[in-house]
Amino acid sequence: MASLKSLIISYITLLSLFHFEFSNAVKGGYWSPDNGLKASDIDSTLFTHLFCAFANLNLQTYQLTISPGCQTFPRTIRQKNSGVMALLSIGGGSAKSSDYNNMASQPSSRKAFIDSSISLATSNGYNGLDLDWEQQSKTEEMDHLATLLTEWRAAIKAQAPNLILTAALHFRPMANSVATFPAKAISDNLDWVNVMAYDFYAPGYGPPPYFTRPHAALNDPTGAKVSGSDGINAWIKAGVPANKLVLGVPFYGHAWTLASSNNNGIMAPATGNQNTYVPEGTPSYTQIKKFISQNGAKVVYNSSYVAYYCFSGTTWIAYDDTQAIATKVAYAKNTASLLGYFAWQINQDLNWALSTKASQTWGS
Ligand SMILES: *[C@@H]1O[C@H](CO)[C@@H](O)[C@H](O)[C@H]1NC(C)=O
Numbered sequence: 001m002a003s004l005k006s007l008i009i010s011y012i013t014l015l016s017l018f019h020f021e022f023s024n025a026v027k028g029g030y031w032s033p034d035n036g037l038k039a040s041d042i043d044s045t046l047f048t049h050l051f052c053a054f055a056n057l058n059l060q061t062y063q064l065t066i067s068p069g070c071q072t073f074p075r076t077i078r079q080k081n082s083g084v085m086a087l088l089s090i091g092g093g094s095a096k097s098s099d100y101n102n103m104a105s106q107p108s109s110r111k112a113f114i115d116s117s118i119s120l121a122t123s124n125g126y127n128g129l130d131l132d133w134e135q136q137s138k139t140e141e142m143d144h145l146a147t148l149l150t151e152w153r154a155a156i157k158a159q160a161p162n163l164i165l166t167a168a169l170h171f172r173p174m175a176n177s178v179a180t181f182p183a184k185a186i187s188d189n190l191d192w193v194n195v196m197a198y199d200f201y202a203p204g205y206g207p208p209p210y211f212t213r214p215h216a217a218l219n220d221p222t223g224a225k226v227s228g229s230d231g232i233n234a235w236i237k238a239g240v241p242a243n244k245l246v247l248g249v250p251f252y253g254h255a256w257t258l259a260s261s262n263n264n265g266i267m268a269p270a271t272g273n274q275n276t277y278v279p280e281g282t283p284s285y286t287q288i289k290k291f292i293s294q295n296g297a298k299v300v301y302n303s304s305y306v307a308y309y310c311f312s313g314t315t316w317i318a319y320d321d322t323q324a325i326a327t328k329v330a331y332a333k334n335t336a337s338l339l340g341y342f343a344w345q346i347n348q349d350l351n352w353a354l355s356t357k358a359s360q361t362w363g364s
Contacts (some may be wrong), residue, residue: 025333026192026246026340027359030089033069035347042346044081046355049164051130053345054092055120057099062109063116064090066124074125087164088121091132097141100133104144113148114155121163128164129156130194136175146185153189168194168248171231173238183238192339193240197228197328198250201318203257203273203281210270214307215254215318218328221304228306228328232336246340247332249358251348253288253319255281264311266302274315284348288319303327322357329361 028049031042044050052070057063066088074086091100103109117129131149136142149167156163167190173181186193201213220227225234228247236242255274258264273281283291288310291297297312301323308321320328332338341358349355 028342029346037347039076044077044084046359049085051087051089053089055090062103062112085127087128087130088126089130097135101141104148131167146182149185149189164191171197172234187240192244196248200226202254212256212268214305216250218306242337245338251285253317256316258314286350326361329358
């Protein structure tokens with residue numbers, strides 16, 4: 001009897017260990033120190049992992065520098081949620097791919113970068129590091145990325161084995177027709193990938209003619225395979241398992257100027273971007289909700305794309321509201337069995353509406 005009892009106990013212990021290991025979902029969000037929201041005002045109870053964006057590369061030394069906001073971030077967000085994980089995100093959309101490629105092309109600069117990343121993370125209380133090297137377009141960049149990730153993981157194992165290592169990557173493993181991301185090095189060396197499932201279309205991308213499009217649709221009913229779910233399927237097919245993929249959702253939109261206010265659906269002719277709200281034509285969710293209420297804009301949710309748009313006059317904005325966020329998070333959890341979701345960026349939420357919807361939809 002005693003041995004049966006102890007067998008049962010060890011079985012239960014094993015199960016709970018197993019459960020702990022695999023219930024470690026990611027409810028992520030990126031925060032920028034320079035975009036209105038103070039770190040002390042973040043409702044960190046809505047997240048499991050928060051990313052401070054961004055550490056920058058010094059082009060002489062190839063070491064990283066961080067602003068005071070990222071230095072105090074881990075301590076600040078743990079005041080409301082002692083268990084939240086802080087990750088230091090490196091690079092970002094405005095960093096140049098060629099700078100990261102130069103760093104990653106030489107052993108000495110890779111070492112300078114890696115050592116400084118680990119030392120910045122550990123000295124400021126971070127739980128992990130996140131690489132946001134974006135806009136790769138050449139095969140050599142992909143080769144250098146693979147080498148960087150391999151050496152980075154080895155250095156973490158040796159110097160700070162508890163550090164998480166992630167990267168925010170393109171929505172699909174093909175950057176273009178020549179450059180494909182190194183799926184094996186990614187899968188072997190990263191804890192997970194933040195899949196940037198947004199910015200598929202914007203009025204400023206490429207030459208005219210312009211047409212309105214959802215910029216972050218979960219599905220692509222046109223069959224062109226430009227969508228979040230198509231990207232996730234392609235990553236899995238390339239060899240990165242679903243439990244290492246985290247789906248990105250945008251807390252901002254892309255704004256077009258319609259050619260005619262009477263033609264205002266998806267694929268309506270447009271003249272370019274609409275930059276009344278922000279110069280780049282990418283209004284935050286907060287700005288979009290204000291635009292809707294101030295102008296009585298019409299709001300449409302398209303459940304085939306899983307996308308919202310709103311328009312008033314000749315302003316047309318593609319964005320995600322709560323139903324799109326909930327549908328994407330439910331897809332991530334239940335349909336695709338992904339590790340989790342993340343938001344870019346939490347500064348842009350309005351009264352935590354999207355963050356709350358996402359967290360509640362995922363559940364615990
Ligand atoms: C979504 O948009 C497409 C293109 O405009 C349209 O054909 C389709 O009927 C819409 N679906 C829904 C559910 O509104």
